[in-house]
Amino acid sequence: MTAECCGYPISIFFIVVNEFCERFSYYGMRAVLVLYFRYFLLWDDDLATSIYHAFVALCYLTPILGAIIADSWLGKFKTIIYLSIVYAIGQVTMAISTIHDITDANRDGTPDNFTFHIALSMLGLILIALGTGGIKPCVAAFGGDQFQEHQSRQLNTFFSVFYLCINAGSLLSTLITPVLRAQECGIHTQQQCYPLAFGVPAVLMVISLVVFIAGSGMYVKTDPEGNIMWSVCKCIGFAIKNRFRHRSSSYPKREHWMDWANEKYDKLLIAQIKMVLKVLFLYIPLPMFWTLFDQKGSRWTLQATTMSGDFVSILISTVNPILILTLVPIMDRLIFPLIQKCGLNFSPLKRMTVGMLFAAMAFVSAALVQIEIDKTLPNFPSSSESQLKVVNTYSTTLNVTISPNEHLLIESFGVQLHTSKHTYSTISCMFVNDFSLIHGEQWCEFSRKFGFGASYTFLIPSTVFSDDCESITEVEDMKPNSVHMALQIPQYFLITTGEVMFSVTGLQFSYSQAPKNMKSVLQAGWLCTNAVGNIIVLIVAELGKLPKQWAEYLLFASLLVAVSIIFSIMAYFYTYIDPAEIEAQVRKEQGLEPEEMEKETLEMEEKDEDQKNEQGVKQTKI
Numbered sequence: 001m002t003a004e005c006c007g008y009p010i011s012i013f014f015i016v017v018n019e020f021c022e023r024f025s026y027y028g029m030r031a032v033l034v035l036y037f038r039y040f041l042l043w044d045d046d047l048a049t050s051i052y053h054a055f056v057a058l059c060y061l062t063p064i065l066g067a068i069i070a071d072s073w074l075g076k077f078k079t080i081i082y083l084s085i086v087y088a089i090g091q092v093t094m095a096i097s098t099i100h101d102i103t104d105a106n107r108d109g110t111p112d113n114f115t116f117h118i119a120l121s122m123l124g125l126i127l128i129a130l131g132t133g134g135i136k137p138c139v140a141a142f143g144g145d146q147f148q149e150h151q152s153r154q155l156n157t158f159f160s161v162f163y164l165c166i167n168a169g170s171l172l173s174t175l176i177t178p179v180l181r182a183q184e185c186g187i188h189t190q191q192q193c194y195p196l197a198f199g200v201p202a203v204l205m206v207i208s209l210v211v212f213i214a215g216s217g218m219y220v221k222t223d224p225e226g227n228i229m230w231s232v233c234k235c236i237g238f239a240i241k242n243r244f245r246h247r248s249s250s251y252p253k254r255e256h257w258m259d260w261a262n263e264k265y266d267k268l269l270i271a272q273i274k275m276v277l278k279v280l281f282l283y284i285p286l287p288m289f290w291t292l293f294d295q296k297g298s299r300w301t302l303q304a305t306t307m308s309g310d311f312v313s314i315l316i317s318t319v320n321p322i323l324i325l326t327l328v329p330i331m332d333r334l335i336f337p338l339i340q341k342c343g344l345n346f347s348p349l350k351r352m353t354v355g356m357l358f359a360a361m362a363f364v365s366a367a368l369v370q371i372e373i374d375k376t377l378p379n380f381p382s383s384s385e386s387q388l389k390v391v392n393t394y395s396t397t398l399n400v401t402i403s404p405n406e407h408l409l410i411e412s413f414g415v416q417l418h419t420s421k422h423t424y425s426t427i428s429c430m431f432v433n434d435f436s437l438i439h440g441e442q443w444c445e446f447s448r449k450f451g452f453g454a455s456y457t458f459l460i461p462s463t464v465f466s467d468d469c470e471s472i473t474e475v476e477d478m479k480p481n482s483v484h485m486a487l488q489i490p491q492y493f494l495i496t497t498g499e500v501m502f503s504v505t506g507l508q509f510s511y512s513q514a515p516k517n518m519k520s521v522l523q524a525g526w527l528c529t530n531a532v533g534n535i536i537v538l539i540v541a542e543l544g545k546l547p548k549q550w551a552e553y554l555l556f557a558s559l560l561v562a563v564s565i566i567f568s569i570m571a572y573f574y575t576y577i578d579p580a581e582i583e584a585q586v587r588k589e590q591g592l593e594p595e596e597m598e599k600e601t602l603e604m605e606e607k608d609e610d611q612k613n614e615q616g617v618k619q620t621k622i
């Protein structure tokens with residue numbers, strides 16, 4: 001019997017706090033990673049973003065490794081501990097790699113041996129990816145293991161709280177670590193404080209590990225039943241081979257192709273593999289959701305840079321977790337119970353389908369915003385056009401005529417200028433509020449706000465300093481961005497609503513439909529849908545874009561609608577199961593373990609009505 005508080009196992013407290021600290025550590029480090037590449041290692045934009053994306057993709061590919069270790073070898077508890085140690089070492093290594101004084105022998109403020117810093121940080125990142133990805137499927141599944149059969153309502157609430165902790169941790173860290181980086185620190189010279197920005201996430205990872213170990217005495221720990229993954233592979237291989245050997249029509253068909261393993265393998269193992277394969281098959285269309293979801297960080301960020309408003313980076317990094325923190329309780333406490341009260345069966349797979357449709361709507365909203373932005377963007381010449389800008393420095397207004405060449409797009413400024421001796425220089429800058437012209441003791445100062453996205457030309461006459469800078473002429477070549485960033489809020493709201501319906505439900509679903517000995521594996525399968533979605537984004541980005549960004553958004557929205565229709569058809573044919581019940585049935589048929597069976601039957605009888613409503617929906621179709 002596990003210790004409980006308000007119907008929840010107390011051990012859960014340690015698991016959610018552990019998740020909060022771990023996500024703080026992960027997202028905090030990620031928030032300053034590109035800046036570290038760019039301004040500490042002095043990599044160019046392309047290299048910095050490529051390595052960043054490769055790292056993120058690796059973090060979502062390693063869960064499968066963690067799951068195999070947990071379900072086949074060490075069990076979830078030990079896997080979490082060992083991989084958290086690897087993770088914490090990775091974070092510490094990363095933090096050490098950012099101390100410039102280590103190799104700054106000449107004390108000029110820049111590291112002298114970049115190879116050392118690069119090697120150390122790459123080692124740190126590999127360890128972090130192994131750790132964070134490896135423990136990810138295990139922590140959620142381990143949390144689920146703490147609940148007993150009669151606590152299915154609490155189990156669902158746990159997954160929601162777990163998701164809240166993920167987002168609370170990420171929200172705090174994405175706000176805090178950039179501030180830490182902006183501090184100055186150093187032994188010989190004062191620099192931006194990367195060691196602090198990476199050091200705090202490292203400390204949080206150590207705290208996460210300590211908290212997890214602190215709960216050690218209270219956890220329900222299930223040992224792995226041998227090398228289950230190897231047995232699964234061998235069993236599937238045998239079924240395929242055996243089916244192939246008996247391909248002639250003279251052999252009677254079997255209900256399921258896995259039944260071709262009946263001759264050699266345990267019925268229980270075959271039943272468990274069938275459960276897992278059924279769910280994995282259902283996952284095939286799911287990466288498409290993540291393909292849209294993950295474009296928040298790329299296409300939508302670029303869209304924000306063509307809009308007006310001063311809160312670009314804050315908006316981008318915090319709006320999603322803030323909305324999650326608001327929407328999860330609203331959905332759980334208000335919307336879902338209300339739907340249930342109306343007598344509608346909003347089953348998990350239905351929720352996920354609706355979640356996909358919300359994400360598609362988010363992209364329609366992004367397309368509408370893009371159309372508004374496009375109306376305000378400057379008219380750039382196409383590949384078959386040229387653009388001339390004629391700056392009139394003559395003393396009177398001149399009429400400009402161009403011989404009739406329809407490809408030319410002319411902009412002329414009828415300004416009056418007094419000198420023809422000038423040089424051009426282009427300066428691109430962020431947050432310009434003032435600039436000065438200085439010549440010896442004389443200067444002109446301009447103090448005013450220049451709009452984002454705007455381009456200005458300043459024509460400076462030779463008399464500039466004698467007439468109090470009055471004669472400088474300013475020409476606005478390109479208007480500042482005028483569509484406000486607040487217009488992106490509906491799309492963020494829609495995609496986050498979609499995320500709550502899709503992702504939180506997917507997490508619960510993956511746990512509830514997995515056999516006991518393969519819970520981590522199915523969690524990893526679920527996380528893999530995210531990795532594949534990310535890879536699709538990378539491929540799509542490389543394969544080029546439609547000429548109009550809004551059209552690309554609509555294309556993605558339509559693709560997701562098509563995928564959600566396919567998914568809903570697949571879901572219609574999916575029968576929800578109670579893995580424990582099926583396992584008990586198979587054991588009964590085999591006449592195995594009578595005492596254990598009795599115990600399971602008793603537990604099953606204990607199940608309250610809640611379970612049927614919440615998760616059970618056994619034998620119900622979408």
Ligand SMILES: CC(C)C[C@H](NC(=O)[C@@H](N)CC(C)C)C(=O)O
Pocket residue numbers: 023027166167170171320321324499503527530
């Ligand atoms: C694959 C997801 C379940 C990953 C999950 N992300 C989120 O919850 C996001 N809303 C966080 C935000 C900061 C991008 C996670 O476990 O990090």
